[in-house]
Amino acid sequence: MGRQPCCDKVGLKKGPWTAEEDKKLVNFILTNGQCCWRAVPKLAGLLRCGKSCRLRWTNYLRPDLKRGLLSESEEKLVIELHSRLGNRWSKIASHLPGRTDNEIKNHWNTHIKKKLRKMGIDPITHKPISSTDEHHQKEEQQQEQPDVVADEHGRSENMSLLQCLQGQEEEKGVTGSSDFMETDTLLQKSPDFCTDEVPMIEPHEIILPCAPTTSFSTSMPSSGYSSGSSVKAEEIQFPCMEWPETTYLCGMDDFSQWDLISSDGDGTLGLDPLNQYQRIAWDRESWN
């Protein structure tokens, strides 16, 4: 009847992941792909529960993750989406490739909330903060149940916020408003746009940039990060395995950071996932 329990939680490790554990998990997933998370820790030789493994992979180890602070346009998109969706972080994250719900949630709580309050905007209702008691009472009620206010186009209620944001940018002389317009247009054209629905890019269509992307430049220490010439992804041979559908190469612009490439001497880039992973992805030490 039913399934076996996820984990008995006895003798399982908790707390921060070690580099060794990361290595095991990444090795396992790169070799086998994402399968039943419950089975992962056992098969990968980890004393963690499957849930913990899934979280570690999706929030930290996935190769398609962008690192570093959200860009100006990403932040605007988050605000816009939050005004429509409320605290549905996974939905919001699905609109931002390479970002996780956890990351967005953290960024919202630590940065955006403050920013909006500073601007006189209630981060919950996305409306200008009113000094009237009546409004304040409403806000408190809404705090219990985040207000998802939107007309059929999902636009009208947050226009003041959007205008305010744009106004602020202009005041600062920031030229990011074009990004903003792109975001806005995208959402207008396709309110239900979601990266889940975006078809996978064929390997030959991917060109890894020679210069660090914005996201990477903010997250990678300049000293430890350098990327030579553009490398077409098709030139990189991944092991014969099924990549999870959410795994693609966005943001993976420096494979030299990965010690997956075996030096077989014939000039081809092969992978040896079983033994080669000394510098577990993004070398945590150099990142921090």
Next chain:
DNA sequence: AAAGCTATCAACCGCCGACTG
């Protein structure tokens, strides 16, 4: 230089809908 404070974010917890037998 040390202590105290604040900000950040990785990781955990508990709940819930979907799924399985």
Next chain:
DNA sequence: CCAGTCGGCGGTTGATAGCTT
């Protein structure tokens, strides 16, 4: 249909890095 489990989600916590006094 039901009981039990899984996977995913959102809220919260705790460690620690960075800043201030």
